[in-house]
Amino acid sequence: MISDMQRRDLRHVWHPCSQMKDYEEFPPIVIKSGKGIYLYDENGKAYIDAVSSWWVNLFGHANERISDALAEQARQLEHVIFANFTHEPAVRLAEKLARITPEGLTKVFFADNGSSAVEVALKMSFQYHKQKNKPNKTRFLALSNAYHGETLGALSVGGVGLYNEVFQPLLLQTIRAEGPDCFRCPFQERPESCNTPCISIIEEKLKRHREELSAVIIEPLIQAAAGMKMYPPGYVSRLKQLCSQYDVHLIADEVAVGFGRTGTMFACEQAGITPDFMCLSKGLTGGYLPLSVVMTTDEIYDAFYDEYETMKAFLHSHSYTGNPLACRVALEVLQIFEDEKYIEQIQDKGAYMKELASQVFSGQPHVGEYRQTGMVGAIELIQDKATKEPFPSEERVGYQIYKIALEKGLLLRPLGNVLYFMPPYVISKEEIQSMIMIANESIQQYLERRQDQLKVLKK
Numbered sequence: 001m002i003s004d005m006q007r008r009d010l011r012h013v014w015h016p017c018s019q020m021k022d023y024e025e026f027p028p029i030v031i032k033s034g035k036g037i038y039l040y041d042e043n044g045k046a047y048i049d050a051v052s053s054w055w056v057n058l059f060g061h062a063n064e065r066i067s068d069a070l071a072e073q074a075r076q077l078e079h080v081i082f083a084n085f086t087h088e089p090a091v092r093l094a095e096k097l098a099r100i101t102p103e104g105l106t107k108v109f110f111a112d113n114g115s116s117a118v119e120v121a122l123k124m125s126f127q128y129h130k131q132k133n134k135p136n137k138t139r140f141l142a143l144s145n146a147y148h149g150e151t152l153g154a155l156s157v158g159g160v161g162l163y164n165e166v167f168q169p170l171l172l173q174t175i176r177a178e179g180p181d182c183f184r185c186p187f188q189e190r191p192e193s194c195n196t197p198c199i200s201i202i203e204e205k206l207k208r209h210r211e212e213l214s215a216v217i218i219e220p221l222i223q224a225a226a227g228m229k230m231y232p233p234g235y236v237s238r239l240k241q242l243c244s245q246y247d248v249h250l251i252a253d254e255v256a257v258g259f260g261r262t263g264t265m266f267a268c269e270q271a272g273i274t275p276d277f278m279c280l281s282k283g284l285t286g287g288y289l290p291l292s293v294v295m296t297t298d299e300i301y302d303a304f305y306d307e308y309e310t311m312k313a314f315l316h317s318h319s320y321t322g323n324p325l326a327c328r329v330a331l332e333v334l335q336i337f338e339d340e341k342y343i344e345q346i347q348d349k350g351a352y353m354k355e356l357a358s359q360v361f362s363g364q365p366h367v368g369e370y371r372q373t374g375m376v377g378a379i380e381l382i383q384d385k386a387t388k389e390p391f392p393s394e395e396r397v398g399y400q401i402y403k404i405a406l407e408k409g410l411l412l413r414p415l416g417n418v419l420y421f422m423p424p425y426v427i428s429k430e431e432i433q434s435m436i437m438i439a440n441e442s443i444q445q446y447l448e449r450r451q452d453q454l455k456v457l458k459k
């Protein structure tokens with residue numbers, strides 16, 4: 001039975017990341033409210049928001065501290081033009097970000113979503129080289145299966161065919177290097193012990209294209225949309241060395257992994273590096289409002305700083321640049337991190353989640369690997385454990401299990417044959433246990449159903 005709200009939605013709304021025809025059988029779930037890790041639909045059914053509403057939520061839905069900060073700011077100043085004007089929430093946020101991000105990232109450029117932050121970093125890198133009399137440095141190097149957002153520049157550096165294949169004629173000609181693949185490692189290494197021989201693949205590209213390369217862009221530690229591919233920090237630190245050696249910028253796209261997701265405030269900390277640009281968004285406002293920033297160095301900033309007539313200014317603006325509501329909310333988020341020692345909590349809860357999930361999922365015949373970094377967990381489903389043969393993509397195994405889990409009140413997400421969760425940090429250990437158990441039951445139920453169908457087909 002389809003509800004009135006669902007019917008009205010389908011008449012006018014076009015949803016992201018969806019084939020709308022799928023909604024005929026599976027209409028959108030109408031969420032009325034949220035509290036903590038739970039979302040409640042129009043019938044009062046509760047769902048554990050195990051994907052933090054796509055990485056953005058950190059401290060639960062309808063968080064009182066954040067909601068109060070937002071309401072207070074809304075009564076004082078909701079927005080003001082950001083060219084020639086400023087305000088306290090933006091200034092304080094910039095100060096704080098400069099303090100907590102890796103040493104040397106002193107300048108903050110505001111935008112309003114992750115893709116825009118990526119656009120800003122690409123444009124700044126390009127213009128920097130132009131102004132430093134290196135006009136041939138016009139290209140970007142990115143990893144295969146990278147995901148950096150879906151505006152045209154961001155899609156250009158992205159490598160997931162599902163998103164950019166159809167738009168190829170419109171995109172920049174990005175140079176691509178095969179990235180680390182620790183589950184199917186071509187060098188037969190184990191992530192715990194490896195010294196990243198796969199760096200040689202990107203090194204070769206850097207060497208060959210150094211004259212024309214402006215920047216390399218990566219998602220440090222976790223290539224999310226690629227299927228939650230996780231790789232060791234050593235790769236990031238070696239890449240940073242290579243970038244310096246070949247005079248190419250490094251853009252760390254921490255839009256997804258920033259703000260504690262990998263177990264440290266920023267993923268780059270684990271590699272002990274300062275990139276030339278760091279893109280941040282998603283968790284920045286704890287899931288409240290769209291906001292992003294690009295952090296960069298004095299060296300980059302100085303290349304744009306000159307008399308007006310030199311035309312060296314960086315021209316990139318959004319109507320909502322530096323929105324005071326979003327900045328005030330971000331400040332509250334960072335204050336909560338400090339007051340409640342969330343990095344320690346993430347490490348503690350993450351360790352518990354990893355131990356339990358590894359134990360539970362390792363018993364499943366079709367789980368090739370359970371992997372986890374910080375509080376991001378991923379289950380890779382495979383047809384055959386010995387050969388690591390994947391399920392055929394037309395079976396949409398991940399999507400089928402996702403639907404079963406939803407019926408059971410758990411919102412996780414599929415990426416092909418990979419299921420993943422990264423719950424809000426306010427989750428309790430009991431709730432972590434429920435999340436893992438429901439995920440496991442859903443996988444089991446799907447596989448049993450599949451087995452039965454195969455039997456019928458054989459008869």
Ligand SMILES: *Cc1c(COP(=O)(O)O)cnc(C)c1O
Nearest residue numbers: 113114115147148149253255256
């Ligand atoms: C989500 C994401 C983006 C894009 O951010 P939007 O706010 O969705 O535009 C960019 N890079 C990475 C790594 C992301 O995960």
